[in-house]
């Protein structure tokens with residue numbers, strides 16, 4: 001449907017529109033850029049030029065390349081000039097009535113075959129199309145900020161979108177070097193839905209005093225492999241924006257507890273503590289303010305030996321790490337535990353350590369958290385049972401420190417930090433697939449390409465073991481008694497069938 005000769009129109013020359021114009025011009029298209037505010041289209045183009053000149057200064061782009069790219073972006077002052085566009089992408093204010101009005105005008109100006117695309121992140125594509133003469137030509141083309149850098153494009157089909165139009169936008173996005181995924185028009189689409197627990201579970205752990213914010217962030221980064229933890233990331237996004245997205249997804253799913261907004265975030269919004277942009281959020285960004293450090297255990301003695309009882313599954317690489325650290329690893333039969341001195345270590349199963357200790361009879365039980373990669377992780381979280389003795393905790397700290405890990409002792413919260421976050425992300429991903437929003441591959445591509453997750457939650461959960469993930473969710477549900485942790489029917493079915501994902 002499109003080739004590099006196709007003229008691309010972009011409406012709205014703000015953060016997203018200017019970035020989208022840059023992406024299309026880089027791919028060789030002539031781009032018409034329109035904005036309702038006087039001079040904004042020129043400013044948008046000039047902003048693109050300025051950003052690219054920085055790349056020239058760093059030797060990453062040639063000056064001629066930049067001139068040619070910017071030369072392909074033409075600011076226009078009237079919508080009428082969009083007549084020649086084969087595709088018009090809208091990135092204006094997030095309001096249904098305004099978007100409907102702009103697309104209504106475009107239908108009169110452009111040809112019958114012109115594809116109209118919206119970059120909306122929260123409005124139903126079906127609803128935008130409902131007032132159009134040719135709703136089959138309207139599709140969601142959801143870029144992520146910054147558009148020239150983030151790989152993901154969610155291609156959103158409304159009820160009336162022609163599948164050929166969605167396929168053409170998918171192919172065009174791929175030809176622009178993007179990673180497109182198909183999704184149905186549903187609240188939050190893929191990323192803004194599946195990502196909700198990344199923030200919410202961190203907030204809940206903090207609210208319950210499971211660990212301080214800097215420790216949760218550090219564990220998510222250094223053990224979970226994410227680029228940022230939930231507190232530093234939402235400080236960057238802005239709490240007004242992040243809270244509004246959560247609230248809109250919550251309302252759109254008829255108050256499903258899975259999407260329940262956080263009171264600690266609401267209080268930040270109430271206070272005007274929006275994050276970096278206001279100088280204060282979870283952290284203080286004012287000059288001279290000290291960045292809080294994660295809680296890290298003091299050095300403890302290295303144990304001489306450790307016993308692996310049975311197969312540790314995803315945590316098996318720990319055996320080699322301990323051995324390399326000069327700790328003798330003894331192997332015996334068992335159901336997947338590590339013994340060091342008086343302590344019994346188990347990968348968290350979503351229960352309180354305190355409950356698991358009394359059920360299993362292992363008084364000195366200490367659960368450890370999941371890591372994306374136990375070998376590469378630089379930090380590990382440990383949650384001792386209330387009944388565990390200090391000496392057992394010290395022995396465990398010494399063991400992980402010998403393997404080069406910083407150790408954070410957290411309070412006894414079910415599912416700990418990384419495991420609980422992954423279980424909830426994967427569960428939401430499975431539920432999106434179950435509800436026919438997209439396929440499993442799309443979930444993983446979307447979370448990696450749209451929000452930089454280190455691994456797609458569905459494939460990561462499969463590696464951890466879907467049975468284990470289901471068990472974590474069930475134990476979280478039993479611990480909290482909340483519908484929030486109910487497993488997706490698709491996860492139940494996969495586990496019942498013994499399937500990976």
Ligand code: NAI
Nearest residue numbers: 012013014015016017035036037091092093094120121145
């Ligand atoms: P922005 O505020 O930076 O830019 C919007 C631009 O649209 C402004 O320059 C404004 O003058 C112009 N505009 C407003 N009404 C107009 C109209 N009727 N006709 C022509 N121009 C008009 O906003 P931003 O952040 O670029 O967002 C634009 C759209 O992209 C929204 O729908 C938003 O939900 C969506 N989006 C935003 C993302 C983000 O991270 N900022 C990410 C993905 C989607």
